[in-house]
Amino acid sequence: MSKIIVYEHRNFKGISREFTSSVPNLVAENFNNCISSLKVIGNPWVVYQHINYNGAQYVYEEGDDPSLERNDLSSSLELVTEDLTNPQITLYEHENYQGRSLVLTTETKLTYGLFNDMASCHKVQRGAWVLYQHPNRKGAQMVARASRDVANYGWFHGRVSHARPLNPGKATIKAEILWGQKKGQTRSITIDSLCGLNHGDHEQSFSTELAKEYEVSFTDRFNFKNSTEIKSGMSFSIDISPIKAEWNLSLSNTFTVENGTSSTRTERKKIQISLPTKIPPHTKLTINVLRKELDVKVPIKMTIQRGSQSSVELGEYRCQAGNSIIAEYKEERI
Incomplete structure (x- = not known):
């Protein structure tokens, strides 16, 4: 929301007032001819010398002004509501x-x-x-x-x-996750195996261990449409805790988005596998080390607000994770 905060003294000191809509008469607000500093958030404001938007006028865009050129000479304030993107x-x-x-x-x-x-x-x-x-x-x-x-x-x-x-205020972005339209799939990939054989007629003791490190990775990315209004340097956050909870992922609860960037994290995970001490006769025991890989896509509705103007566009959050490693045991007769 666009707003102006006006202060009685310079450097934002003294009594203050906050307005989100035009004020034709500061006398009615008990704040006439006493503004010496101000802060603007969103679209610009016009400060007038007299009531009802008359007299000398000065424009203030988004930012802080600790000392006004004409202090204590303001009797009305007007919010600029026009679309300022294509003047x-x-x-x-x-x-x-x-x-x-x-x-x-x-x-x-x-x-x-x-x-x-x-x-x-x-x-x-x-x-x-x-x-x-x-x-x-x-x-x-x-x-x-x-x-x-x-x-x-x-x-x-x-x-x-x-x-x-005049320049519009800085854009703010509100992201709404369309969970009902998410798409996700998982698959298992064999990354290692260990085999124990018993060709005899009697049960045999067989004990060994496999202790290795495997590389796992997380990739978060956000895809914008080609004609996105979101420029480089503008960022916003998405709450991805539902994905984290549903697939038991080791992710933070939020993903910060900036146009043109993605986030990839790679780490090594150590797993230790022990074979059973007994293998039945004429049996082949195979242990497969599996990495479960997840690929989730969720559409995101973005509302871009610039002062009093807003627009909506869709993007897509995508998470690819291969951080779950398990051991699968399988017995076969030989």
């Missing part, structure tokens, strides 16, 4: 969307081109933007938002020298 704005030379135009999709210093101090109005096709009076994000600001076209800048006419789109 576009058109600036016009004259009022009422006349004259030359310039379409922007990325941050731009207009001082590097022919449209510096030329704009008189704008239309925002997507996202939300900040227009600055001076280069390098300096001077007076105007927030430009989709569905809020401005046909006349008034005093801001011919003063725009810098424009930038």
Whole structure:
């Protein structure tokens, strides 16, 4: 959830308030003209000098601001709710969307081109933007938002020298495991064997031991769809304790997922096998050392939240484990 936490004093000290929706009048919240620092989580917020979203405006994106440029001069707060993932704005030379135009999709210093101090109005096709009076994000600001076209800048006419789109808050990912759709299979592979023979007519004593180490492995991986919105560096965790319990695996309860990575662990396991002391006459006793291998696939529903916008996509968690080693005894007449 997007929210803003505002503080009475700098460095997040003094009385504080937390808001998750726009506040047209901080007087009603007993917090008027007293904000000196703030923290933003999720989508950006616009802080206004006067009530009802009027007067000078300043935008704050996700992060901490221990000292505001204009402290103790805030009377309303507005949450930016637009989809900020694919911004576009058109600036016009004259009022009422006349004259030359310039379409922007990325941050731009207009001082590097022919449209510096030329704009008189704008239309925002997507996202939300900040227009600055001076280069390098300096001077007076105007927030430009989709569905809020401005046909006349008034005093801001011919003063725009810098424009930038607002960034969405960091994405959060909620993973839901679709256990009812899991698929799993096991198989046994012979990795060693030991044989004892009694060709005589009488029962024979036969005692020996096999003590060896065998390699076992665990592999966890997560497959994303090719067009996933989850970028490198974004991570989330999956609770895999049901898999651990159902197949008796030596795994942690959670698997942390990051796009492009997988987790493989290999270890050696020692097993000691003793033959029985008696073998019946005309009998072949075979001991097979078996490794049980498991392959489980479970679909995962991922809800990706960026500020007020969310999307859903499916991925797949896969666990391959060969950590269970057993001995199988078999007698045959000879």
